[in-house]
């Protein structure tokens with residue numbers, strides 16, 4: 642074989658191989674082309690390499706240089722096609738275990754927000770105590786947010802400046818008079834009413850969700866936060882049942898040896914009302930309000946207070962999350978800095 646014939650064969654192969662790699666449309670066709678041209682046993686390049694032995698001795702050097710040049714060009718065409726089709730390089734195409742559709746390991750996998758994690762855990766704990774999850778709307782009406790909770794018209798808690806109203810109190814958005822304007826709910830106690838309106842006792846529910854108050858933002862206050870509300874109504878429910886449930890709740894969430902105390906307080910919808918604290922890090926920390934459901938509330942949903950009694954409690958979820966993870970400022974939970982969130 643003359644050197645001209647050898648060079649001409651290599652040129653034709655280079656053209657054919659480059660076209661085949663450029664025409665490959667998927668991993669399979671690319672792999673077929675790779676075997677046809679670059680295959681170590683029956684590949685065409687290998688066959689031409691073998692024929693180099695027939696080139697005259699004085700042309701061997703030239704033949705070798707040409708061979709390497711064409712081999713490099715074909716290899717490059719293959720790698721370009723591989724990058725185009727699979728977005729990567731290497732010999733993975735030949736590996737049947739390689740799945741180009743799997744997510745890259747170089748990316749960080751996301752995680753649940755610490756508040757969502759806390760909500761899931763609290764729901765789980767209350768579920769084990771027999772409390773079923775219930776939901777209510779975040780856009781509430783005046784009746785469920787106040788009236789049915791025994792907060793009358795003249796009560797200062799109804800001040801429009803102290804709540805996020807969606808229509809002017811006394812007027813709807815289209816200007817008509819309304820006795821029942823809408824607002825962002827200021828507590829999850831609204832769900833107590835909605836559940837009791839629809840269900841007969843015995844009731845044991847837990848509701849977790851967002852509430853809104855135009856509170857000044859500081860290290861422990863935010864205008865939007867989350868509450869967990871528990872409600873149990875049956876015959877002969879007493880403060881002793883409430884304290885037992887709060888004790889079990891605190892023990893499950895914060896661990897053993899966390900004493901709980903209740904002290905007198907006031908909420909219009911419970912009588913008596915209490916504030917619940919747990920002992921943590923050498924001091925008493927408030928975790929929310931609670932009490933025995935006021936007979937007026939039971940009457941407003943059509944229950945007979947002579948037959949039924951109940952307890953309710955409402956705790957701040959951010960505060961529970963913060964104490965557990967030693968978060969010092971509530972604002973860190975909502976600035977969405979991934980360096981902070983990644984820690985949980």
Ligand code: FA5
Nearest residue numbers: 828830856862863866928929930931953954955957960
């Ligand atoms: C209530 O909201 C009552 N609904 C609780 C209740 C339910 C009493 C059932 C009786 C029966 P209070 O306003 O105290 O109560 O809020 C409860 C908890 O929410 C507080 O202890 C605190 O942990 C949390 N909280 C209140 N305001 C904020 C705020 N601006 N930012 C973060 N957490 C807050």
